[in-house]
Amino acid sequence: MPSIRVGTSGWSYQDWIGPFYPPGTPARDFLSWYADRFNTVEVDSTFYATPPASRAAHWAASTPADFRFCLKVPQAITHEKALLNCDAERDTFLRAIEPLGSKAYALLLQFGYFNKQAFRHAHEFFDRLDNFLQKYPGPTPVAVEIRNRAWLTPEFFQLLQSHRAAYCLADHAWMPPPEHVLARHDLLTGDFLYVRLIGDRADIEKVTRTWDRVVADRSEAIRRLVAALAGVIPRGNVVVFVNNHYAGHAPASCEDLLAALARATPDG
Numbered sequence: 487m488p489s490i491r492v493g494t495s496g497w498s499y500q501d502w503i504g505p506f507y508p509p510g511t512p513a514r515d516f517l518s519w520y521a522d523r524f525n526t527v528e529v530d531s532t533f534y535a536t537p538p539a540s541r542a543a544h545w546a547a548s549t550p551a552d553f554r555f556c557l558k559v560p561q562a563i564t565h566e567k568a569l570l571n572c573d574a575e576r577d578t579f580l581r582a583i584e585p586l587g588s589k590a591y592a593l594l595l596q597f598g599y600f601n602k603q604a605f606r607h608a609h610e611f612f613d614r615l616d617n618f619l620q621k622y623p624g625p626t627p628v629a630v631e632i633r634n635r636a637w638l639t640p641e642f643f644q645l646l647q648s649h650r651a652a653y654c655l656a657d658h659a660w661m662p663p664p665e666h667v668l669a670r671h672d673l674l675t676g677d678f679l680y681v682r683l684i685g686d687r688a689d690i691e692k693v694t695r696t697w698d699r700v701v702a703d704r705s706e707a708i709r710r711l712v713a714a715l716a717g718v719i720p721r722g723n724v725v726v727f728v729n730n731h732y733a734g735h736a737p738a739s740c741e742d743l744l745a746a747l748a749r750a751t752p753d754g
Contacts, residue, residue, distance in 0.1 A: 488719055488720060488721065488722055488723050488724070489723050489724075490715075490719060490723070490724040490725070490726065490747060491525055491526040491554060491591075491723075491724070491725045491726070492524065492526070492725075492726045492727075492728075492740050492743055492744055492747075493524040493525070493526040493527045493528065493725075493726075493727055493728075493740065494520075494524065494527060494528070494727060494728050494729075494730075494736040494737060494740060495527075495528040495530050495682070495684075495727045495728065495729045495730075495736065496527070496528065496529070496530040496531070497516050497517055497520045497527055498513060498516055498531075499697055499730070500513075501696050501697040501698040502516075502697065502698065502735075502737065504698060505698050505699060505735060505737070505738070506523075506735075506737045507519055507520075517545060517548045517549065518548045518549065521548065521549040521550060521553050523737070524737075524740060525552060525553055525554065526553065526554045526555070526556065526591065526725060526727075527553075527555060527556070527727075528555075528556045528557075528558070528594070528682075528727040529545075529555055529556065529557040529558060530558055532557045532558050532559070532560060532579070532583075533558035533559070533560060533561050533564075533596070534560070534561065535560065536560050536575075536578055536579045536582050537582055537583075538582065539581065539582050539583075539584065539585055540585075542582060542583045542584070542585040542586050543585035545585075545586065545589075546585050546586050546587065546589055549589065553589060554589055554590075554591035554725075555586055555589055555590055555591060556591050556592045556593070556594055556629070556680070556725060556727065557583060557590065557592075557593055557594065558593075558594045558596055559576075559579065559593050559594060559595050559596070560575060560579055562575050563575050563576060563579070563595075564595055564596060564597050564598075565597070565598060568597075568600075568604065568611075568614065569595075569614045569615060569617075569618040570614060572618075573621070576622075577623075580623070580626075583626075590626040591626070591627075591725065592626060592627050592628065592629045592652060592678070592680060592725070593626050593627070593628050593629070594628075594629050594630075594631060594654060594680065595615075595628060595629065595630045595631065596631045596654070597630075597631060597632050597633060598633055599633045599634055599660060600634060608634070608636070608637045608639065608641075608642070609641070611632075611637070612641060612642060612645055615630065615645065616645055616648075616649075619645075619649040619651055620649070622649075627650070627651070627652060627676060627677065627678070628649075628651045628652070629651065629652035629653070629654045629676075629680040630646060630651055630652070630653060630654055631654035631656055631680075631682065633656070633658065633660050633661060635660065635661055635662055638662075638667060638670075638671065640671075643671055643672070643673070643675055646675035646676065647675040647676075650675070650676045650677065651675060651676050652675060652676035652677070652678050652679060652680045653673045653674075653675045653676075653679060653680065654680040654681070654682060655667055655668070655673055655679060655680070655681045655682070656681075656682045656684055657681075657682065657683045657684055657685065657707070657711070657732070658682070658684045658685075658686075659684075659685070659686040659687070659688070659689075663707075663710070664681065664710075664711050664714060665710045665711060665713070665714035668714040668715070668717070668718070669714065673718065674718055674721055674722045676722075677722060677723060678722055678723035678724060678725055679715075679718050679722060679723075679724045679725075680725055681711075681715075681724065681725065681726040681727070682726075682727050682729070683704075683711075683726065683727065683728045683729060683732045683739065683743075684729045684731060684732060685702075685704075685729060685731045685732035685733065686731070687731045690702060690731045690732075690733075690734060691731070693734070694734055697730040697734060697735055697736070698735060699734055699735050699738075700733045700734045700735050700738050700739065701733065701734035701735075702732075702733045702734055703733075704732060704733045704739065704742070705742065708739075708742055708743050708746050709746060711743075712743070712746045712747055712750050713750070716750065726743065728740050728743065
């Protein structure tokens, strides 16, 4: 039966002590405490560097059996090499996360905005992505996030579907509203839809850089997202991650989203 998981992007935030983590909680206990509240998390730190396998083993030991991790693929693969000649980096990363076992739910290929100096045409990137996915050894499923709105074409979604790769739907300043993308395309290209509520980093940081409270009302955006997801949830799994930059305090936004999902269900 399809399920929906909701969590935050990262968990190591000192600003969360008080509003989320109990006062005095040491950083080493953040993850285990977080896992009592939510059943999934997006690991942002792996974007910057491949962790040692011992760290992945610690993450696995700190969470219950049904907890799931979605991990960003290192930027050395997605940004520095843009999927070209990166087999060594890919294999090193896959070995490092092996201790997670079945707790590794997905690997996120998050790409930046590629200008014409990087790729003259979208199909040049699509060809490179196709080659990467063809050679990907698994077993953890892959999700793909692109930040070029003009590249959200039938060709792109067909490419993902041909590899059973998940699409990552991002609420991001550069991209169309999630409900618009959901209305135009069938986004269930794999076994699940990956959703990231990122928000507008520049705008939110004009208000705060302390992530201990909600500073932006995103209730209407959450309502629209939940309504738009109604056509996806019965057909496949959905995993949603909320960034602090979405409204100021990701755990509170997760609770708001979970409440909206509960209201949208027949017995909610």
